Amino acid sequence: MTLEEKQIEIVEEFEVFDDWMDKYEYIIELGKELPIISEENKTEDKLIEGCQSRVWLHYEVKDGKMQFSADSDAIITKGIIGLLIRVMNNESPETIATANLHFIADIGLQEHLSPTRANGLASMVQRLKMSALKAI
Amino acid sequence: MVEEKMKVPFDVEQIRKQFPTLSQQVYGKNLVYLDNGATSQKPQVVIDAIAKYYSEDNSNIHRGVHHLSQVATEQYENARATIQRYINAPLLEEVLFTAGTTAGINMIAFSFGETLKEGDEIIISAMEHHSNIVPWQMLCERKKCVLKVIPINQKGELKMDVFESFLSEKTKLVSVTHISNTLGTINPIKEIIDQSHQAGAKVIVDGAQSIQHMKIDVQELDCDFFIFSGHKVFGPTGVGVVYGKKEMLDILPPYQGGGDMIAKVTFEKTTYNVLPHKFEAGTPNISGGICLGTAFEFLAEQDLDAIAKHEHHLAKFAEEEIVKIEGARIIGTAQNKTSVVSFVIDGLHPFDIGTLLDKQGVAVRTGHHCTQPLMDFFEIPGTIRASFAFYNTMEEVEIFIKALKRSVEMLR
Missing domain, CATH: 3.90.1150.10 (Aspartate Aminotransferase, domain 1)
Structure with a gap:
């Protein structure tokens, strides 16, 4: 599945929710399932400090594909990270660096990526892309 | 009152x-709006006043000879008088317009700071907003003064016995919040003011969270400065007030230089304007000031x-x-x-x-x-x-x- 196909899949998954709370119920479930970053990787250099919630992001490159794991102290932030990682995992650094992540806006969560939201997600996406650029 | x-x-x-x-x-x-500590919503009279100012009265103040400038100046100065009456300030020139509480505290921290010397002490409390912490840290760094912090108990009340023990002839200034924005604690401000004065220290009251909730009478409080923002008291953003006792404002040097705050400028020497203009350099937030006056007129009726x-x-x-x-x-x-x-x-x-x-x-x-x-x-x-x-x-x-x-x- 391409990165674009994964985005479309998520958008379709969210189409069944006509209520905001149902949408968040699902995000919270995703947050609980997120492959958590191992404790040894939860170091200061992997911490992205938001004003409210904190995010840790770790990545590895295996056979030319990027693998991410992450964590956050806030469960909704974690759920959205889960979605981002699902889209980005197993993609080449080139694909990630140039990806247009429209699915977040399509499912109505763009507010979480606003730099003013202060949950660390905007910085996290930036760091995801930077890590891809470094890996190219 | x-x-x-x-x-x-x-x-x-x-x-x-x-x-x-x-x-x-x-x-x-x-909508259930429960974020009033951050900012208050605005009554229609304030919204209308903003629209009226820009539709009918917009002009620069204090300088123009033309009609609109005089209208705007009169409204701006009337707003100052409304606020003076509301907080019961003895003199009109003791009410200074600023951009907000943060701007007000920074102004006094700079100007008052100019009168301090190495080793002088400033007291704040553990429940202060960053706006009432950082300007004092900056001042202490600049002037090598000492910052003392009144601790609190688990209920979120100031430890007044520790505060008393802090007061000495070295204490020059006490700057505390009237009400904590995070905890809601109403501090015993009158007691703090009186004790500070007995020790010879001046007092700044951060009134950002109190002005909208209770009657403020600066003469009754006897504080040296009372500072608040307009937007938390049903007025516009970008405007605030510093009340300062005239005896203090007279001796403090101005904060910012520029238009309106001068009496005469030559390249050799500049003399400063009288109060309140001495502390109001540049074109102020005219609409903000006028409409903050409207907000206080509204509040005065409640x-x-x-x-x-x-x-x-x-x-x-x-x-x-x-x-x-x-x-x-x-x-x-x-x-x-x-x-x-x-x-x-x-x-x-x-x-x-x-x-x-x-x-x-x-x-x-x-x-x-x-x-x-x-x-x-x-x-x-x-x-x-x-x-x-x-x-x-x-x-x-x-x-x-x-x-x-x-x-x-x-x-x-």
């Missing part, structure tokens, strides 16, 4: 009708005692319901408290709760509320804060509690 005969009886439904932002839906739900009772009732009911939730803990349980309810719920992040409340139409503030040292003291990353104003209703508190319970269930 405000004349009693002008009061209109308190009726929350009548009040609400005057605040158009309140009657809207967010995410398909009726029954503040009835409002205080109403707000207290809302906060008390909210607290009672919140503590029924498993793992919920109120942060800030001072004996004397305003209508601010800060709380945490064990195992749940304030950000998650705030996000879910938002989607149910309830606006609260989450995070550290610009009081990081206070969060460190309570060993929490942040709180969820519901702060009430006179236009909030019991029904809204009920909606908030219901939404909160649903959020907690979803997160657990």
